[in-house]
Amino acid sequence: MVYKGFEDLEVWQKSKQTAVNTVFAVKFMSDRKLKEQMRDAAFSISANIAEGYERKSVKDKLRFFGYSKGSASELKSHIQISAASGLIDKGKASNIVQDLTSIGSMLAKLIQYYETLL
Numbered sequence: 001m002v003y004k005g006f007e008d009l010e011v012w013q014k015s016k017q018t019a020v021n022t023v024f025a026v027k028f029m030s031d032r033k034l035k036e037q038m039r040d041a042a043f044s045i046s047a048n049i050a051e052g053y054e055r056k057s058v059k060d061k062l063r064f065f066g067y068s069k070g071s072a073s074e075l076k077s078h079i080q081i082s083a084a085s086g087l088i089d090k091g092k093a094s095n096i097v098q099d100l101t102s103i104g105s106m107l108a109k110l111i112q113y114y115e116t117l118l
Contacts, residue, residue, distance in 0.1 A: 006053035011106040015046040015068070018099045022075065025092040029082070038078045044071040045103065058117045065114070069107040076100040 006012050022042040029035040045068050052064025076097055083093035 003053075006050040009049065009053065011103060011110060012046055012049045012053070014099060014106070015049060015072075015103050018096060018103060019043050019046055021092070021096055021099070022079070025079075025088050025096060026082075029087055031087065034078065034082070034087070038075060038082070041071045041075040041078065044068070045075070049107075058114050062111060062114050062118075065107055065111050069104060069111065072100050072103050072107065076104075 003009060019039075019042040023039060026035045026038050029038075048064045048068035048071065052061045052068065055061050055064060079088070079093050079096050079100070082088045083090045
């Protein structure tokens with residue numbers, strides 16, 4: 001498959017939808033600081049995929065894809081703790097966690113591919 005842009009990447013599409021789902025899941029959360037941190041992490045996943053994709057050097061691509069994977073793990077942790085604490089709906093949280101697990105696997109494969117190009 002020939003990719004015309006980062007928007008063609010399945011991992012970017014999934015991370016974009018996960019960011020939207022996260023925004024809705026935390027919309028009525030009372031802890032404003034945590035809510036902002038979770039939204040920032042959610043937005044960071046797709047943003048770093050996009051930036052990494054557009055970088056020319058393999059090392060730069062790997063760095064940004066690594067940032068994205070880290071943001072996915074950060075968000076996953078926040079979602080799990082927030083759900084366990086009753087701050088967000090457990091059903092929505094479960095779906096987001098499943099998506100983040102999938103995104104993490106996709107990013108691991110993307111990183112593994114680019115590591116072979118070093």
